[in-house]
Amino acid sequence: MHTQRFEVRTHTRDEMVDITDRVHQAVAASGVKEGTVTVFVPHTTAGVTINENADPDVVHDILAVLDRIVPWRLDVYEHTEGNSAAHAKSSIVGCSKTLPVTAGQMVLGTWQAVYFCEFDGPRGRAFLVTVTGR
Amino acid sequence: MHTQRFEVRTHTRDEMVDITDRVHQAVAASGVKEGTVTVFVPHTTAGVTINENADPDVVHDILAVLDRIVPWRLDVYEHTEGNSAAHAKSSIVGCSKTLPVTAGQMVLGTWQAVYFCEFDGPRGRAFLVTVTGR
Amino acid sequence: MHTQRFEVRTHTRDEMVDITDRVHQAVAASGVKEGTVTVFVPHTTAGVTINENADPDVVHDILAVLDRIVPWRLDVYEHTEGNSAAHAKSSIVGCSKTLPVTAGQMVLGTWQAVYFCEFDGPRGRAFLVTVTGR
Numbered sequence: 001m002h003t004q005r006f007e008v009r010t011h012t013r014d015e016m017v018d019i020t021d022r023v024h025q026a027v028a029a030s031g032v033k034e035g036t037v038t039v040f041v042p043h044t045t046a047g048v049t050i051n052e053n054a055d056p057d058v059v060h061d062i063l064a065v066l067d068r069i070v071p072w073r074l075d076v077y078e079h080t081e082g083n084s085a086a087h088a089k090s091s092i093v094g095c096s097k098t099l100p101v102t103a104g105q106m107v108l109g110t111w112q113a114v115y116f117c118e119f120d121g122p123r124g125r126a127f128l129v130t131v132t133g134r
Numbered sequence: 135m136h137t138q139r140f141e142v143r144t145h146t147r148d149e150m151v152d153i154t155d156r157v158h159q160a161v162a163a164s165g166v167k168e169g170t171v172t173v174f175v176p177h178t179t180a181g182v183t184i185n186e187n188a189d190p191d192v193v194h195d196i197l198a199v200l201d202r203i204v205p206w207r208l209d210v211y212e213h214t215e216g217n218s219a220a221h222a223k224s225s226i227v228g229c230s231k232t233l234p235v236t237a238g239q240m241v242l243g244t245w246q247a248v249y250f251c252e253f254d255g256p257r258g259r260a261f262l263v264t265v266t267g268r
Numbered sequence: 269m270h271t272q273r274f275e276v277r278t279h280t281r282d283e284m285v286d287i288t289d290r291v292h293q294a295v296a297a298s299g300v301k302e303g304t305v306t307v308f309v310p311h312t313t314a315g316v317t318i319n320e321n322a323d324p325d326v327v328h329d330i331l332a333v334l335d336r337i338v339p340w341r342l343d344v345y346e347h348t349e350g351n352s353a354a355h356a357k358s359s360i361v362g363c364s365k366t367l368p369v370t371a372g373q374m375v376l377g378t379w380q381a382v383y384f385c386e387f388d389g390p391r392g393r394a395f396l397v398t399v400t401g402r
Contacts, residue, residue, distance in 0.1 A: 002168070003168065003234045003236045003241070034270070034271065035398070035400055036170075036304075036306055036366075036398055036400055038170055038232045038233075038234065040232070040233055040234050040241070041243075042241065042242065042243030042244075042246060043243050043245075043246075044184070044185050044186040044192075044243065044245045044246055049359040049362075050312070050359075050363050050364070051312050051355055051358060051359050052312040052355060055347055055348075055349070057345075057346040057347040057348070057352075058312070058347050058352065058355050060346050060347075061344065061345045061346060061347050061352035061355065061356065062352070062355055062356050062359055064342075064344040064345070065338055065342070065344070065352070065353075065356040066356070068342070068344065069203055069337055069338070070199055070203070074198075074199070074202070076195065076198040076199070076202065077191075077195045077198070078191040078194050078195060079189055079191035079192050079194075079195050080189075080191070081189070084191075084192065084195035084196070084199070085199075087185055087186060087192050087195065087196055088195065088196050088199040088200070090185060091183040091184075091185050091196055091227060092226055092227070092360055093359060093360070094183075094228055094231070094362055095184050095231075095246075096184070096231050096232050096233060097362070097363075097364050098170075098232050098306045098308070098364050098366050099306075099308055099364060100271045100306065100308050100396050100398040101398075102271045107271070107308070107310065107396060108310065109309075109310030109311050109312065110310075111311075111312045112310060112311075112312055112363075128234050128241060130169070130170055130234040130235075132169055132170055132266055132267060132400055133400060136302070137302065137368045137370045137375070170304075172304055172366050172367075172368065174366070174367055174368050174375070175377075176375065176376065176377030176378075176380060177377050177379075177380075178318070178319050178320040178326070178377065178379045178380055203337055204333055204337070208332075208333070208336070210329065210332040210333070210336065211325075211329045211332070212325040212328050212329060213323055213325035213326050213328075213329050214323075214325070215323070218325075218326065218329035218330070218333070219333075221319055221320060221326050221329065221330055222329065222330050222333040222334070224319060225317040225318075225319050225330055225361060226360055226361070228317075228362055228365070229318050229365075229380075230318070230365050230366050230367060232304075232366050262368050262375060264303070264304055264368040264369075266303055266304055266400055266401060
């Protein structure tokens with residue numbers, strides 16, 4: 001068992017930061033050969049997702065759709081801090097993802113990357129990587 | 135390894151019940167020091183999420199946005215039970231979240247709480263907490 | 269620890285394929301009595317969810333709502349491959365779910381089934397099942 005913490009800096013309000021390499025590193029450092037790796041985001045206006053990293057337009061389009069689904073300003077919002085959309089996006093995308101580890105490596109599909117999702121940036125953020133197994 | 139079952143009572147159609155204390159208790163009772171904790175909801179019209187517990191307006195706004203995204207009545211619905219919106223919200227929010235356990239404690243960010251999400255209440259509900267590690 | 273790979277064939281653009289039996293089989297084959305099982309989808313235009321399998325209209329309605337939330341054609345899309353909606357649905361539904369294993373069996377609620385979610389079919393697809401514990 002092994003939990004490692006990483007820092008991430010975001011630069012705009014909505015942003016997806018590719019953290020795949022750091023998750024791979026944490027798995028390698030854990031020495032675990034067979035098990036799972038959990039990526040966890042300890043924030044309420046951010047999340048973690050897995051999606052394509054080949055064409056940057058995919059990231060653009062995912063963030064654009066989320067913004068259309070959950071507009072930044074809406075009559076129903078009562079939270080005075082003004083970032084209710086970011087909280088809702090966090091609950092829709094989720095703040096935790098678990099992936100298989102086999103032969104000492106996190107398993108990812110050909111086109112998959114792990115992304116830290118910023119929904120209320122720019123900010124200094126963190127994420128945790130826990131590797132379980134043996 | 136350790137799985138514990140908890141009951142939860144909901145009082146309205148859409149509701150987020152803070153279950154953080156019970157998850158903390160299950161982690162403590164497991165004796166696990168390093169690993170993960172999974173919160174699982176065995177229902178198809180409910181879910182589990184992690185979000186802010188400081189300002190209750192955040193919960194209000196998340197539920198209001200979900201209701202806007204997935205209206206209770208919609209022409210496309212064919213399910214005669216009339217609660218298709220609750221099923222869809224369950225699949226959007228998800229019924230399973232996994233968090234790190236370090237030094238014998240579930241890791242949560244400063245503003246994070248674990249919420250049981252009711253989308254078709256009021257009902258008597260349950261959730262399961264599984265702690266893995268050592 | 270035990271990771272098993274399964275193939276799945278989809279037949280339409282949007283489809284939910286019940287994979288519950290195969291996940292049960294993987295848990296049984298692992299010999300794990302107490303722990304967790306993670307279902308992981310290694311694709312960026314597909315996902316995995318848990319929802320009702322009693323009335324097929326529930327699956328219809330979930331797919332119809334997702335299509336309403338994330339329309340196939342939208343002015344904001346820049347990804348030239350034309351399947352941005354499928355990528356967004358993948359990130360909304362998620363590609364990983366973790367469930368408890370107790371007494372050698374995956375725990376599911378009375379009405380729950382595990383579904384492979386196709387959002388850009390028809391295609392030949394795969395999913396992975398990792399069982400952890402002892």
